[in-house]
Amino acid sequence: MTGDKIKKTEPQKKTIKTIKINVDKCNGCRACEMICSAFHAAPKYSSNNPARSRIRIIREPLRDLYVPVYAGEYTVSECAGRDKYTIDGKEYDECSFCRASCPSRDEFKEPDSGLPLKCDMCEGEEEPLCVKWCMHDALILEERQEDAEDTDSRKEEQEDLEIGLESLADKFGMDKILDVVARMNAKD
């Protein structure tokens, strides 16, 4: 082994983006919902419907409660046990902080198709648009570097595909979906 040098490969890095939420600074203006839904409209910016937004504000003005929540993972069934939080004397409802696209509520579902919505950090943009449009600093972007597993992004894509298919199957039934795929194939 004399003179042999073992080359050490540097681990690949990935950037983790986090949006830090300060509920005390949010005044419920909903600018973040508007820009998110406009950015994700097809074509881009052609419409603005907060129901299509990947961020929703849980608003209760009479109790001075405003909680910005980002769309996270899809779940087929609602959870049986839920939590209530009291923070600084304010009591928050069950599910207030939950990010799931779940059958128990209307948030984070595409209004026409019922497909689950998930925040994609405004892919392709320099900065998440909800952060940019929040004039009250309730949303702050934080970034850090972590070692990346090669398979991470492929695994994520596969998971997203499975989630999309699962929710379509829940809504229309697997037979119908297979039928449509067969017809699409036949057209090619």
Ligand code: SF4
């Ligand atoms: S833009 Fe900012 S202040 Fe307005 S609702 Fe969204 S998070 Fe709250």
Ligand code: SF4
């Ligand atoms: S980061 Fe982009 S996709 Fe995610 S909630 Fe904000 S505006 Fe919507």
